[in-house]
Amino acid sequence: MAKEKITLIIPVYNEEATFRKHLSDFLLGTNSFFGGLAQWKNQDAKNRHVVIVNDGSTDRTEQISKDIGKLFGFSVVRSDPSGKNIGQGGAFIAGARYAESKGSKIVVTMDADAVVLNPKYIDELVSDLKISKKKMVVATVIEMGQRPGPPEFSGVRAIRIEALSPLFSKGKKMGKWVSLLEGHALYRGLQHLIPSNETSSVAFVMAKPFRHTSGQKQQVQFDLVESRIRARTATSRRLWKIIGSPNKRGRYSSLKIKKARTALRRLQAKHPHLR
Numbered sequence: 001m002a003k004e005k006i007t008l009i010i011p012v013y014n015e016e017a018t019f020r021k022h023l024s025d026f027l028l029g030t031n032s033f034f035g036g037l038a039q040w041k042n043q044d045a046k047n048r049h050v051v052i053v054n055d056g057s058t059d060r061t062e063q064i065s066k067d068i069g070k071l072f073g074f075s076v077v078r079s080d081p082s083g084k085n086i087g088q089g090g091a092f093i094a095g096a097r098y099a100e101s102k103g104s105k106i107v108v109t110m111d112a113d114a115v116v117l118n119p120k121y122i123d124e125l126v127s128d129l130k131i132s133k134k135k136m137v138v139a140t141v142i143e144m145g146q147r148p149g150p151p152e153f154s155g156v157r158a159i160r161i162e163a164l165s166p167l168f169s170k171g172k173k174m175g176k177w178v179s180l181l182e183g184h185a186l187y188r189g190l191q192h193l194i195p196s197n198e199t200s201s202v203a204f205v206m207a208k209p210f211r212h213t214s215g216q217k218q219q220v221q222f223d224l225v226e227s228r229i230r231a232r233t234a235t236s237r238r239l240w241k242i243i244g245s246p247n248k249r250g251r252y253s254s255l256k257i258k259k260a261r262t263a264l265r266r267l268q269a270k271h272p273h274l275r
Helices: 016-027 033-042 061-072 088-101 119-131 161-167 172-181 186-193 215-243 254-270
Strands: 006-012 048-054 075-078 106-109 136-143 157-160 197-206
Touching: 006 033, 006 088, 016 033, 016 061, 033 048, 033 061, 033 119, 048 061, 048 088, 061 075, 075 088, 088 106, 088 161, 088 186, 106 119, 106 161, 119 136, 119 157, 119 197, 157 161, 161 186, 215 254
Parallel strands: 006 048, 006 106, 048 075, 136 197
Antiparallel strands: 106 157, 136 157
Protein backbone atom coordinates (compact mmCIF):
# COMPACT_ATOMS: atom_id res chain seq x y z
CA MET A 1 0.00 0.00 0.00
CA ALA A 2 1.44 3.37 -1.09
CA LYS A 3 2.26 5.85 1.65
CA GLU A 4 0.33 9.10 1.80
CA LYS A 5 2.28 12.20 0.89
CA ILE A 6 2.54 14.86 3.60
CA THR A 7 3.51 18.52 3.31
CA LEU A 8 4.54 20.60 6.34
CA ILE A 9 3.70 24.30 5.87
CA ILE A 10 5.55 27.06 7.72
CA PRO A 11 4.05 30.54 7.15
CA VAL A 12 6.63 33.22 8.01
CA TYR A 13 6.79 37.00 8.28
CA ASN A 14 9.95 38.86 9.37
CA GLU A 15 11.47 35.77 10.99
CA GLU A 16 15.09 36.68 10.19
CA ALA A 17 16.17 36.73 13.84
CA THR A 18 14.27 33.52 14.62
CA PHE A 19 15.76 31.71 11.63
CA ARG A 20 19.28 32.85 12.50
CA LYS A 21 18.77 31.45 16.01
CA HIS A 22 17.47 28.13 14.62
CA LEU A 23 20.39 27.92 12.18
CA SER A 24 22.90 28.72 14.93
CA ASP A 25 21.43 25.97 17.11
CA PHE A 26 21.78 23.50 14.24
CA LEU A 27 25.41 24.45 13.51
CA LEU A 28 26.26 24.16 17.22
CA GLY A 29 24.86 20.64 17.25
CA THR A 30 22.09 21.38 19.75
CA ASN A 31 18.45 20.34 19.37
CA SER A 32 17.12 22.63 16.68
CA PHE A 33 13.99 23.46 14.76
CA PHE A 34 15.61 22.95 11.35
CA GLY A 35 17.38 19.78 12.47
CA GLY A 36 14.05 18.32 13.59
CA LEU A 37 12.35 19.30 10.33
CA ALA A 38 15.17 17.81 8.24
CA GLN A 39 15.14 14.59 10.24
CA TRP A 40 11.37 14.26 9.82
CA LYS A 41 11.56 14.92 6.06
CA ASN A 42 14.49 12.58 5.45
CA GLN A 43 12.74 9.66 7.14
CA ASP A 44 10.68 9.41 3.94
CA ALA A 45 11.99 12.06 1.53
CA LYS A 46 9.92 10.74 -1.37
CA ASN A 47 6.60 11.36 0.40
CA ARG A 48 7.41 14.29 2.68
CA HIS A 49 7.80 17.95 1.80
CA VAL A 50 8.57 21.05 3.85
CA VAL A 51 7.57 24.41 2.41
CA ILE A 52 8.39 27.81 3.90
CA VAL A 53 5.88 30.44 2.79
CA ASN A 54 7.25 33.97 2.95
CA ASP A 55 4.43 36.44 3.53
CA GLY A 56 5.95 39.66 2.26
CA SER A 57 8.71 39.93 4.86
CA THR A 58 10.51 43.28 4.95
CA ASP A 59 13.74 41.90 6.43
CA ARG A 60 16.03 39.19 4.99
CA THR A 61 13.67 36.31 5.79
CA GLU A 62 13.20 35.33 2.14
CA GLN A 63 16.92 35.14 1.33
CA ILE A 64 17.69 33.22 4.51
CA SER A 65 14.77 30.88 3.77
CA LYS A 66 16.23 30.15 0.34
CA ASP A 67 19.63 29.42 1.87
CA ILE A 68 17.97 27.13 4.41
CA GLY A 69 16.00 25.48 1.62
CA LYS A 70 19.19 24.64 -0.27
CA LEU A 71 20.83 23.30 2.87
CA PHE A 72 17.96 21.07 4.02
CA GLY A 73 16.01 20.40 0.84
CA PHE A 74 13.02 22.58 1.77
CA SER A 75 10.93 24.53 -0.73
CA VAL A 76 10.32 28.27 -0.48
CA VAL A 77 7.33 30.07 -2.00
CA ARG A 78 5.67 33.45 -1.63
CA SER A 79 2.16 33.96 -0.29
CA ASP A 80 1.64 36.55 -3.03
CA PRO A 81 3.60 36.62 -6.33
CA SER A 82 4.19 40.37 -5.97
CA GLY A 83 5.75 39.90 -2.53
CA LYS A 84 2.91 41.70 -0.74
CA ASN A 85 2.07 40.86 2.87
CA ILE A 86 -1.43 39.31 2.88
CA GLY A 87 -1.50 37.71 6.33
CA GLN A 88 -0.95 34.29 7.85
CA GLY A 89 -4.17 32.98 6.31
CA GLY A 90 -2.99 33.92 2.82
CA ALA A 91 0.39 32.29 3.49
CA PHE A 92 -1.35 29.09 4.60
CA ILE A 93 -3.47 29.07 1.42
CA ALA A 94 -0.33 29.37 -0.72
CA GLY A 95 1.26 26.49 1.20
CA ALA A 96 -1.88 24.36 0.90
CA ARG A 97 -1.98 24.91 -2.86
CA TYR A 98 1.68 23.92 -3.08
CA ALA A 99 0.88 20.76 -1.11
CA GLU A 100 -2.04 19.96 -3.40
CA SER A 101 0.21 20.39 -6.47
CA LYS A 102 2.61 17.83 -4.97
CA GLY A 103 -0.19 15.30 -4.51
CA SER A 104 -0.13 15.50 -0.71
CA LYS A 105 -3.06 13.97 1.14
CA ILE A 106 -2.22 15.55 4.50
CA VAL A 107 -0.82 18.96 5.46
CA VAL A 108 0.68 20.00 8.77
CA THR A 109 0.90 23.72 9.51
CA MET A 110 3.31 25.06 12.11
CA ASP A 111 4.62 28.44 13.26
CA ALA A 112 8.36 29.08 12.92
CA ASP A 113 9.03 29.62 16.62
CA ALA A 114 9.02 26.05 17.96
CA VAL A 115 11.70 25.86 20.63
CA VAL A 116 12.64 22.20 20.22
CA LEU A 117 11.14 20.12 17.43
CA ASN A 118 11.12 16.37 17.93
CA PRO A 119 10.18 14.66 14.63
CA LYS A 120 8.13 12.04 16.48
CA TYR A 121 5.67 14.73 17.58
CA ILE A 122 4.84 15.45 13.94
CA ASP A 123 4.38 11.73 13.30
CA GLU A 124 2.16 11.39 16.37
CA LEU A 125 0.00 14.32 15.28
CA VAL A 126 -0.43 12.80 11.80
CA SER A 127 -1.14 9.41 13.38
CA ASP A 128 -3.89 10.99 15.50
CA LEU A 129 -5.42 12.39 12.32
CA LYS A 130 -5.34 9.03 10.56
CA ILE A 131 -6.88 7.21 13.53
CA SER A 132 -9.50 9.90 13.99
CA LYS A 133 -12.57 10.15 11.79
CA LYS A 134 -12.14 13.92 11.84
CA LYS A 135 -10.63 16.05 9.09
CA MET A 136 -8.36 18.11 11.34
CA VAL A 137 -6.56 17.57 14.63
CA VAL A 138 -5.20 20.46 16.67
CA ALA A 139 -2.11 20.14 18.85
CA THR A 140 -1.71 21.72 22.27
CA VAL A 141 0.89 24.48 22.57
CA ILE A 142 3.06 25.19 25.59
CA GLU A 143 4.65 28.58 26.01
CA MET A 144 8.11 28.46 27.55
CA GLY A 145 7.73 28.38 31.33
CA GLN A 146 3.94 28.35 31.16
CA ARG A 147 1.13 25.82 31.32
CA PRO A 148 -0.35 24.35 28.13
CA GLY A 149 -2.41 26.93 26.27
CA PRO A 150 -5.89 26.49 24.81
CA PRO A 151 -5.55 24.03 21.90
CA GLU A 152 -7.96 26.01 19.71
CA PHE A 153 -5.34 28.78 19.52
CA SER A 154 -2.59 26.39 18.46
CA GLY A 155 -0.64 27.13 15.31
CA VAL A 156 0.10 23.41 14.89
CA ARG A 157 -2.50 21.34 13.04
CA ALA A 158 -2.71 18.25 10.83
CA ILE A 159 -5.38 18.51 8.13
CA ARG A 160 -6.71 16.18 5.45
CA ILE A 161 -6.19 17.90 2.09
CA GLU A 162 -9.74 17.04 1.03
CA ALA A 163 -11.05 19.35 3.76
CA LEU A 164 -9.27 22.24 2.02
CA SER A 165 -10.86 21.60 -1.38
CA PRO A 166 -12.81 24.92 -1.29
CA LEU A 167 -9.44 26.68 -1.49
CA PHE A 168 -8.57 24.87 -4.73
CA SER A 169 -11.86 25.22 -6.57
CA LYS A 170 -12.87 28.16 -8.72
CA GLY A 171 -15.71 30.60 -8.38
CA LYS A 172 -17.72 32.01 -5.50
CA LYS A 173 -17.17 29.07 -3.16
CA MET A 174 -13.41 29.54 -3.26
CA GLY A 175 -13.72 33.32 -2.97
CA LYS A 176 -15.78 32.99 0.20
CA TRP A 177 -13.12 31.03 2.08
CA VAL A 178 -10.14 32.86 0.63
CA SER A 179 -11.65 36.19 1.72
CA LEU A 180 -12.22 34.75 5.20
CA LEU A 181 -8.70 33.35 5.62
CA GLU A 182 -6.53 35.94 3.85
CA GLY A 183 -5.30 38.59 6.20
CA HIS A 184 -7.38 37.35 9.11
CA ALA A 185 -7.06 34.98 12.05
CA LEU A 186 -5.97 31.68 10.52
CA TYR A 187 -7.04 29.48 13.41
CA ARG A 188 -10.52 31.05 13.51
CA GLY A 189 -10.98 30.68 9.74
CA LEU A 190 -9.90 27.02 9.83
CA GLN A 191 -12.36 26.30 12.63
CA HIS A 192 -15.17 27.54 10.39
CA LEU A 193 -13.85 25.86 7.26
CA ILE A 194 -13.29 22.51 9.02
CA PRO A 195 -15.82 22.09 11.85
CA SER A 196 -14.98 18.37 11.89
CA ASN A 197 -11.94 18.55 14.18
CA GLU A 198 -10.65 17.44 17.56
CA THR A 199 -7.81 18.12 19.98
CA SER A 200 -4.67 15.99 19.99
CA SER A 201 -2.72 15.16 23.15
CA VAL A 202 0.51 16.00 21.30
CA ALA A 203 2.06 19.23 22.65
CA PHE A 204 4.62 21.56 21.06
CA VAL A 205 6.76 24.04 22.98
CA MET A 206 6.70 27.48 21.36
CA ALA A 207 8.60 30.67 22.13
CA LYS A 208 5.61 32.92 21.43
CA PRO A 209 2.40 31.03 20.66
CA PHE A 210 0.13 32.32 17.92
CA ARG A 211 -2.36 33.61 20.47
CA HIS A 212 0.25 36.03 21.87
CA THR A 213 1.64 37.47 18.64
CA SER A 214 0.72 41.06 17.83
CA GLY A 215 -2.04 41.06 20.41
CA GLN A 216 -3.75 44.25 19.32
CA LYS A 217 -3.59 43.45 15.61
CA GLN A 218 -4.65 39.87 16.28
CA GLN A 219 -7.78 41.06 18.10
CA VAL A 220 -8.62 43.32 15.17
CA GLN A 221 -8.32 40.29 12.89
CA PHE A 222 -10.56 38.18 15.14
CA ASP A 223 -13.19 40.92 15.24
CA LEU A 224 -13.11 41.36 11.46
CA VAL A 225 -13.57 37.63 10.85
CA GLU A 226 -16.51 37.51 13.23
CA SER A 227 -18.08 40.60 11.67
CA ARG A 228 -17.89 39.02 8.22
CA ILE A 229 -19.54 35.85 9.49
CA ARG A 230 -22.29 37.92 11.10
CA ALA A 231 -22.71 39.88 7.87
CA ARG A 232 -23.18 36.68 5.86
CA THR A 233 -25.70 35.38 8.39
CA ALA A 234 -27.65 38.64 8.31
CA THR A 235 -27.62 38.64 4.51
CA SER A 236 -28.94 35.10 4.40
CA ARG A 237 -31.81 35.99 6.74
CA ARG A 238 -32.61 39.09 4.72
CA LEU A 239 -32.82 37.09 1.49
CA TRP A 240 -35.05 34.44 3.04
CA LYS A 241 -37.31 37.20 4.32
CA ILE A 242 -37.70 38.42 0.73
CA ILE A 243 -38.38 34.90 -0.56
CA GLY A 244 -40.91 34.18 2.18
CA SER A 245 -42.66 30.88 2.86
CA PRO A 246 -43.49 28.21 0.27
CA ASN A 247 -47.04 27.68 -0.98
CA LYS A 248 -49.20 24.68 -0.16
CA ARG A 249 -47.32 22.63 -2.77
CA GLY A 250 -44.00 23.42 -1.12
CA ARG A 251 -42.89 25.75 -3.93
CA TYR A 252 -41.41 29.20 -3.60
CA SER A 253 -42.46 32.18 -5.68
CA SER A 254 -40.16 32.51 -8.71
CA LEU A 255 -40.77 36.26 -8.70
CA LYS A 256 -39.62 36.58 -5.07
CA ILE A 257 -36.57 34.40 -5.76
CA LYS A 258 -35.70 36.72 -8.64
CA LYS A 259 -36.04 39.73 -6.31
CA ALA A 260 -33.79 38.04 -3.74
CA ARG A 261 -31.11 37.37 -6.38
CA THR A 262 -31.25 40.99 -7.48
CA ALA A 263 -30.90 42.13 -3.87
CA LEU A 264 -27.92 39.79 -3.39
CA ARG A 265 -26.14 41.11 -6.47
CA ARG A 266 -26.57 44.67 -5.22
CA LEU A 267 -25.22 43.75 -1.79
CA GLN A 268 -22.22 41.92 -3.32
CA ALA A 269 -21.42 44.91 -5.52
CA LYS A 270 -21.39 47.12 -2.43
CA HIS A 271 -19.71 44.60 -0.09
CA PRO A 272 -17.13 42.37 -1.94
CA HIS A 273 -16.65 40.07 1.09
CA LEU A 274 -20.22 38.80 0.54
CA ARG A 275 -19.31 37.34 -2.84
